[in-house]
Amino acid sequence: MLEGLEAVRKRPGMYIGSTDSRGLMHCLWEIIDNAVDEALAGHCQHIRVVLHADGSVEVHDDGRGIPVDVEPKTGLTGVEVVFTKLHAGGKFGGGSYNASGGLHGVGASVVNALSSRLDVQVDRGGQVHAMSFRRGEPGLFDGLDPEAEFTPFVDNSALQIVGKVKRGVTGSRIRYWADRQIFIKDATFSYDELVTRARQTTYLVPGLEIVLRDERGLPGTPGADGPVEEKFLHEGGIGEFVEFLSTDTAVTDVWRLEGTGHFKENVPVLDGRGQMVHTEVERECFVDVAMRWGTGYDTELRSFVNIIATPKGGTHVAGYEQAMLKTLRNQIADPANKRKLKFNEKNDKIEKDDVLEGLTAVVTVRLAEPQFEGQTKEILGTNAVRGIVSRVIERELTAKLTSAARAEKAQATLVLEKVVGAMRTRVTARQTRETQRRKNALETSSLPTKLKDCRSEDVDRSELFIVEGDSALGTANFARNSEFQALLPIRGKILNVQKASISDMLKNAECGAIIQVIGAGSGRTFELPAARYGKIILMTDADVDGAHIRTLLLTLFFRYMRPLVEAGRVYAAVPPLHRVEVIGSGRQKNEMVYTYSEQELTKLLADLKKRGRSWKENIQRYKGLGEMDADQLAETTMDPRRRTLRRVRMQDAAAAEKVFDLLMGNDVAPRKDFIVEGAARLDRERIDA
Incomplete structure (x- = not known):
């Protein structure tokens, strides 16, 4: 074992974090990221990743190919340097990449050290060069199996020439078997993670094609019944990414805001004598943002540095949000806009949340040697980036909002109206919330008179049943335990809030009563700790009308009180048939x-x-709950010891929102297609006519 790689095998956690599936995936990202770096530099268009049935994984790219010449300082070929020397790649001082997608810099050498076998083939100069390693040591295998007899090189290692390629054809193929002496037994490569990463990468590097193939046949995976292959290619880049992330109806087109900036910083650089000296260098930062506003209320903001995801933001996101707020405040305060919007600067103030409401954005920056904060490397810390991003966004967004082009002018008006509307809703909701903050602070007279409240002030124990009409209320009132069970009747089918504006929702008596009784506000101002009940139970009839009412209620909770659903505090009663x-x-x-x-x-x-x-x-x-007497209703639906409740969960909010929009939204055509397709699969014998 070569010096340096032995340390990797002794303490793998220091280099890849863990030896479970996460560590296994970390190694694969290192190899894939090297290929992506070639694409970022403009030298690679295709990457292919294969999960083989024997447990190995192969990554093939058509980049320039790993250097095969002998490196003068070490006397080793470039291939051996890359796979046996820590920090040997182009991501470290003086390398060939201005912006690199690799994050930790441990590179191919760590993957090699943690593999029982690694084979590499390089297409360069019309020839196919090959070398193999066992646990980091170069040599020759007598066979294709990782357990085949291995002969290490004694004096000088050498690349083998194993074939020819056409002149101009270049690339690298790396296949390796993770060492099961290092990784735990059930550590596996996640195909789903690969799909997510491949899709994201091809949005961030337009024109790059990534093909994934899974030949393992693992139960519970897409390839369980045979090899599966998927291709990802997105010529539209981050603009197309924004369209993919968006789940609501568009208010604006996707806007692209781009620009560059320069800054200086002191960094350690190798001088001519091979010593590290602090030198002032000039950096260039490329800013590229795609964004669009929609009719929804949630914000979806993804940020990246050199295609590295920064889920916790950093200086680039801070600069973006700062510029967005400043620019929109300035535009709304413009005298002409102020009059049209009826905006009063003395009483009204635009906040960041007003600007970001309904916004889907992808914020990317590219620069050499970015600085990250914390152990997880999820926050960009390079201070100069904040000012650069802020200046670029302020300049480009102002140009969009003041454009004389008819289409952009109309969209700019819609954006300003949306931001001011969000501000007014926030202020109104805050005022409402402040009057409903705690249960013991509420005057009984301020609650709807039709509410049959419980006596307990123990939030965790208390339950609110939302029931269908006064007839159900009468029976439920006798069936409930008034110590901890409250009842709120609603009149028939409530407002479809997926189609309605937020102001229409707040004006609606039934929606307003539900929000008032729960007492935690709505939308962005919803505060889960202020909710007056531990469980919200939707108790509707077990028929088509009851299902429709329940769907309308779930839409209300999903859109305006989503934290209740995410916390698992919304339930559907399951009455018997x-x-x-x-x-x-x-x-x-x-x-x-x-x-x-x-x-x-x-x-x-x-x-x-x-x-x-x-x-x-x-x-x-039973056609409805009203057909039960109080004892039957208590026994089957309300008594915690005997009832059946179905918890409403939100495992995938994005998928759920698409379903809600399909079933309850304004666009009729997709809903019609859904019904027609579903009708073909319907078992008519099960229809309750």
């Missing part, structure tokens, strides 16, 4: 058994018949 009176044997009393679907009823009756039990023929089919 049937009551079967099973005749008791001998002196035993008849037993009431409830079922919740036609299939469950059929199964119950078959089971009773098999056991020789009989039942009364008049099986009750």
Whole structure:
């Protein structure tokens, strides 16, 4: 084992973080990032990643190919330097990349050290050059298996010439087997992570094609039934990325704001004697932002430095947000705009959240040797970037908002109206929230008179049942435990908030009552700790109308009180569909058994018949909660000891929002297609007519 790589094997966690699946993926990112760096430098257009059935992984790119010439200082070929010397790549001082997608810089040598076998082939100069390594040591394998007999080079290592290629054809192929002496037994490559990263990378490097192939046949993966292959290519770049991330209806087109700036910094540089000296160097920073406003209320902002994701932001995001706020404040305060918008500077103040509401943006910067903060490297810390980004965005956004072009002028007006509308909604919601902040601070008279509140002030224990109409309220009032169960009736089908504006939602009596009773505000100003109840339970009839009402309620919670859903505090009551009176044997009393679907009823009756039990023929089919008496409602739907609740979860908010928009939004055509396609698969025997 070569000096340096031995340390990697002894303490792998220092280099790749862990030896589980995350560490395994970290190694793969190192190899892929080297290929992406070639694409960033304009030398690579295709990358292919294959997860082989034998546990190995292969990365093939058509970049310039790893250097094969002998490096004078070490006497080693470029291939051996890259795979056996730590920090040997172009990402370190004096290298060939102005902007690199690699983050940690441990590179191919660490992957080599942690592999039981690594094979590399390089296409350069019309020839195919090859070299193999076992746990970091160069040599020759007698066979293709990682456990094949291995002979290390004794004196001088050498590249083998194993084939020819056409002149001008270049690239690198790296295949390696992760060392199971290092990685835990169940560590696996995640195909889903690869898909996410490949899609993201091809948006950030337009024109780069990445092909993924999974030949492992692992259960639960897309390739479970055979090899699966996917191709990613996005010529539209980050503008197309914004379209992909957006889930609401567009207010503006995707706007691109681009520019550059320069700054100086002192960095250690090797001088002619091979010593590190601090030298002032001039850096260039490229800023590229794609963004668009939509009708929604959430902000989706992704940021990157040299295609490295910075989920916690940093100086580039701070500069972007600073410029956005300053520019829009200035435009709204312009006398002409101020009159049209009825904006009063004395009483109204635009805040950052008003500007970002409904915004989808991808913020990217490219610069050499960026500085990151913290252990996780998720925050850009290069201070000069903030000012550069701020100046570029302020200049370019001002040009967009003041453009004389008819289309851009119309969109600029919509943006200003949206920002001012968000400000007014925020102010109104804050005022409403302040009057409803805590349950014990609320006067009883301020709550809707139709609310049947509970006595307990223990939020964790208390439950709010939203019930369908006054008839259900009457029965539920007798069925509930008034100590901790509150009731709020709503009148029929509430407003479809997916189509309505926020002002229409706030004016709607039913929506307003629900928000007021829960007492935590709505939208961006919603505060989960202020919610007055630990559980919100939607109790509607088990029919089509009940399902529609429940969907409308879920839309309200999803759009304006989403933290309740994300916290798992919204439930749907599951009332039974049937009551079967099973005749008791001998002196035993008849037993009431409830079922919740036609299939469950059929199964119950078959089971009773098999056991020789009989039942009364008049099986009750509940059309609505109003058909139950208080005891039945308590027993089946409200008593915590016996009821069935279905928790509403939000595992994938983006996917959920697309479904809500499809089912409840303004655009009729996709909904019609969905219904037509669904009708073809419908089992008409199961329709409850």
